[in-house]
């Protein structure tokens with residue numbers, strides 16, 4: 001493309017503006033101690049998953065060769081979906097090749113014109129894009145404001161069905177939605193509850209199935225989206241919920257119907273991962289203990305970390321350029337921490353997003369806390385950091 005062509009000029013101007021605003025992203029492979037991946041249970045490198053994947057690929061071939069409704073269907077997918085539905089105590093589940101596509105599928109297929117969707121302001125981009133593609137009307141309630149949610153459900157016009165869409169563990173704020181109260185509100189308004197459990201599955205719940213595990217959703221139509229590429233260490237995502245909702249997705253969800261099925265060997269790797277989640281609860285206990293430990297250490301030295309109990313620790317910076325500088329300083333100390341900036345978070349709320357995995361020792365976390373404190377001090381963000 002010529003740089004002086006209309007598109008060439010437009011793209012150069014956009015890139016220059018993003019650079020000036022501290023919003024330009026770079027593609028950087030992992031380096032240093034992992035404090036940024038979603039591999040919370042350390043399963044992505046577990047040899048049992050790798051063996052299951054390799055053996056299945058040797059047996060089944062690599063590509064699935066078609067969509068699930070054509071020649072891409074395999075018994076492994078069906079067996080895995082039945083297993084995941086049992087794991088999640090749901091009637092049925094359906095596997096998608098990514099959480100992004102699963103969210104598009106749920107929000108475009110289960111909603112119709114005349115419906116109303118109430119969405120938490122901090123919901124993930126994939127939920128937002130699903131709502132944008134939906135024919136239903138979307139209204140946004142301030143993050144976690146259940147009073148406002150109830151008023152919207154009561155007052156906003158709706159000729160069809162009401163939906164409430166939240167994440168159970170918010171990916172950038174690291175806080176947990178008050179799911180029991182939200183389920184109660186849904187029950188009162190006969191609203192469908194859509195819960196994205198991307199960051200909770202594998203980590204929360206006595207059985208490791210996520211935060212919905214301990215919530216009474218009796219009498220509520222509840223659909224959850226459960227990533228397999230985060231704590232489960234593989235790829236893709238399951239939608240779990242009432243059988244008619246899942247059947248509807250099989251029939252009509254465009255990201256399912258019009259996309260090549262995932263490689264069948266991935267199903268074997270996820271089976272292995274679920275077996276580990278079930279058999280080794282210590283992994284999730286460790287993640288939560290280590291997260292609490294680092295949260296304490298960071299607040300002890302005066303850093304702005306919100307209280308909470310999850311493995312996602314946001315440390316607020318505000319300014320984009322300073323967030324980049326702090327992350328770069330940590331990289332030079334050997335820690336892989338990424339600066340999260342708009343549009344992933346609201347303007348003026350750039351932050352470090354520290355994510356904790358079960359393999360991090362307290363000694364490493366002590367070093368992390370010291371390094372974060374020093375990096376904040378050097379960036380002029382925190383005058384009285386004591387390490």
Ligand SMILES: Cc1ncc(COP(=O)(O)O)c(C=O)c1O
Nearest residue numbers: 098099100124126171198229236
């Ligand atoms: C809350 C949430 N939902 C959905 C997704 C998308 O999942 P996937 O990465 O499998 O496409 C993400 C990914 O970061 C996420 O954080």
